[in-house]
Structure formats: structure tokens, C-alpha cells
Amino acid sequence: MAENTVDTVSTTPATPLTLLGLGAMGAALAEAWLTAGHPLTVWNRTAARAEPLAARGAAVAATVAEAVAANRLLVVCLLDDASVAEALDGVDLTGKDVVNLVTSTPGQARARAAWVTGRGARYLDGGIMAVPPMIGVPAAGPYVFYSGSRELFEEHRTVLAAPADTRYVGADAGFAALHDVALLSAMYGMFAGVAHAYALIRDEDVAPSALAPLLGSWLTAMTGSVAATAAQLEAGDYTLGVVSDLAMQVAGTPTFLRTAEEQGVSPELLTPYFALMRRRLEADRANGAEDLTGVIDLLRR
Template sequence: MTANTPEKTPVTLLGLGAMGTALGRTWLAAGHPLTVWNRSPARAEALAAEGAKVAGSAAGAVAASALLVVCLLDDDSVGAALDGVDLTGKDLVNLTTTTPAQARARAVWAEARGARYLDGGIMAVPPMVGVPEAGGYVFYSGSRELFELHRATLAVPVGTRYVGADAGFAALHDVALLSAMYGMFAGAAHAFALIRREDIDPVAFAPLLGEWIGAMAGPAVRQTAARLKDGDYTTDVVSNLAMQVAGTPTFLATAEGQGVSPELLRPYFELMRRRLDVGSGEEDLTGVVDLLLFG
């Protein structure tokens, strides 16, 4: 460092799985002093070779830096790793995948131990870390002041998106987007199953499927959001609920004819029928969202 070069924020990182290692590597490459700890010490060797300091205990790692980033298996692992560790004055950023309720409880837990807390939901896989053009980012929620203080450091591995003061919002955004992803995967799996036994090249079919999903998903998501906000499910509907429900037997019959289980489609079709029973046939599919709420 020269007199005119700002010092990089030291970071302590707990958890060196594939994601933790990728995060640590990018901080090291960017010049951030890095202290690491992992329950299995062998996992620290690669980062040690790149300049990281390896702590012999979680407590030792925490003591090394004001900024503490945790990327462990689950919420129980966070509690176990930090049990009895002095967190007074620390800034705890938890990137462990948890539920919103666990994130909120962990925020209270951290604050009771004298730490400031920020929760994160990682929207990336390890190969996307340190590659800005890959588009990965992390949702953050909790203290806005804390987020702004460490924003530049947190943005080194992947982008950052602050989603609110409620500590549970990062986890909620994370799981909501991933849930949609699995629904998309389910539809794609059914589509590939339909052509599986035919003389149709799945590689040639894939671009058609990807283009169609993209063309339908983007506008549908935005339209559903607008309808949920204003409560109008019927204005300017192109394919109404009654028409779509009437068409579902064709999809089920095709699946049967192709020797494909309808188990990925049938639950959604049943929700569509239930909505038709209690709503209007002139609606679009937005009302299905309301059926999923309980309590």
C-alpha cells in the first residue's frame, strides 16, 4: 500500500465449502486481508497458499477482523460455530442459506451479543463468483447503515442488492426466486419427457423450449405482479381462466399417450380448476396465487 492507496477492509470468513472458497479467493485477489476458519482444517489449505491467514478456531478468526462473513451449511451450523464466541463490536454478515424466520431470529441473537447483523441470500453458483459478467449477486437485508458501510467490500465477489431492513427479506427473496426456478425446471422436465421416446433431437428441441419459456415468463411475471398490486384480474386478459381450464384435458391426454406421468402438471391444473370454481372465468391465472395462501 502507498500513502495514496486506500487500505482494503480486512475480512474474516467462516466456512470454506465451494461457495466460501470462491468468495475468499476473490477478496484475496482484490487485496483484502483475509482470515479464514473451517471446521475441517484441510479445506483452508488452498486459500492459505494464496495468502489467507488460517485461524485455529472460530473465536480466533472472529477476533481477527471487524467484518465477519459466515457461509456455512445451515443455521444450526452458524449457532454451533459461534457458540460462546465474543461478537461484541463485530459486523456479522450471514450468507448461510436459511428461512426468513431463522434469519430474523439470528439477527436478534447477534444483536443480543453486541454485533450488528446483515443477512444475505446468494443468487449465484461458485463459478459465477468473481466474474461480473456472469450476473451473480447477493440479496442483503437488515441494517441499511451496515450494508452501506461494507457495500464496496461485499460487492467484490458478486453484485449486491439491498431489499429491506427486515432481516428475513434476503432469505425470502432468495427462496422465492429459487422456488420459481424449480417450477421452471419441472415444466422443462415434463416437456423433455414428452419427446423422450420420439425421434426428436433434445439438443435441437432445447432452443425452442428456452425461447418459449423466456417469451412467456417475462411478460407473465410482470403482469401478475401488476394485477396482484391493483387487484384487477380481468382487464385486458388474452387467455382467460375458463379457456385454459378447458384445454387441460389435452395436456393430460398427451402425457398419457406419450407414457409420461402428469404428476408435475396435475397439481397446477387442479389449482386452476379450484380458482375457476371460486373466481371468474374471465380472469387470467393470477388468482391461483391467492389459493396458495393459508392461515
């Protein structure tokens, strides 16, 4: 079962570390560690990106091997999983603690964990729930999901918390990526709904700025369904606490589609979900008393 641990930034010992990758996120992480007083060695394929950090006291390594050799704790923030393999190919990782913050799939994270531990290192995977301007700004609410070696996490949790809070979600190295992608998938679903809503009013005498507070407050109110869905899934009872049942909601979908047609808006962001709702209802009319939770089972292969 996933285990959550939340840390806040505090005074930290000057733990030295190495960072590979100085893109927008890597540079933000580097700035945060330097601000917190951690001796930092950096490497980037384009060396010029390290110059501002060197001016702040970071050591700049000429090669990946040199950077890795400098410290036991190694943080990787490169473009993708393939970049990690390329950068660390042939580099001695014996005795190192590798924290991989590259966005990846759960399967890639598990494979990378096996690849790293097979070379004599401990491994921790991370999923960053923040954009670069949020890093090092606790009030902005940044945090990172971590999974993999619990021992590595516990030993380095304070230094890892300098740029952003930490949430340890389990020993399975793929869980950080899984949590990351699950949350971001829900985010994009919300963005799709928002896009459709604004498209409906685009050619009307309704200012987007007038709709925005209404839309924001409505979506906030609807977040209560997140916990309700979890309760139904865990109970195995999709009729638990239902307010608007599936049959009633399916009956209402033609209004949304007709409105889109009248407004000259493509329904393509809505129709896949509406199709799942109808399939769930048509499979067994008894499902009509359920909430929308049953569509989750239709998505599983």
C-alpha cells in the first residue's frame, strides 16, 4: 500500500550532491540547493548553461564521469529516460545513490531501477509536481513524489526537501511515475472541459473574464466527487451516495451535444466520455442507478 510522507523545508546539513541536467527544471533545482547551502557539482551537455551556477559557487564537471565521481548523491534531471541511459552508459555507479527526476512511465522507472541497482547503486525515482518557478518557493506548494529505496529516501530526505516538499509513495520504483501521470491525466481532462466551455461562449457576448470565476468555483465545488469516487471503488458499491445517477446523466447528454452544434463547436472533447457512459448503461440497465464510477472499469483492459 502506498505510504505518504510530507516534509517541509528546514535548516539542512551541507550535504554535497551532483546534478546532471540544467534545463529549466534542473537550473531551478540547482539554484534551490545552492541557496540552501549544499555544495553542488553540476554537469550539462551545453556547458554554457552552468556558468551562472559556477558564479554562485557550483563546481562544474567537464564530463558525466567526473560529475558522478564527485559525490555519493547523484540527482538526474535530463530530457527523458533514453538520455539517462546515454549519459550514464559506462559510468561507475558503485556505491552511489541515484535519484532520477526524469519524467517517465512506471515501466521505464522500474526498468531503470533494475539497471541502476544492477550496477551497485541505490535508486529512487521522482515525479515533480511543479513548474520551475515554483521550485524553492514553499508557499507555491511544490512537491515531488518519490518511490524506490526507502533507505535512500530517509537518508537524503532533508536535502531532497530543499527545492520542494517530498511525498514517499512506496518501495515500487514505478509508483512515483504512476502518481505523477495519474494526477497530470486528471489535469488534462479538466483542461479539456475548460477548453470546451470557453469554445461555447467564444462567439457570444459573454466575456471569458466573466465566465472564469464561475467556471473556477464550479470546478472547485465538483472536486468533492474525487473522494466520493474513491469511496465507491473501495466499497465495490457504485450506488453509494449517488445524487445524480448514470441513467439520468446519460439522458442529459444530448443537450450538451445539441448545444455544441448550435454554437458551432466540435463535441470531440466530450463524445468519448459520453460514449463510455452509454456503454456502461447499455451493458446492464441495472447500472442506471450507479454513479459515473463504472466507466473506470470500461477503461481497464
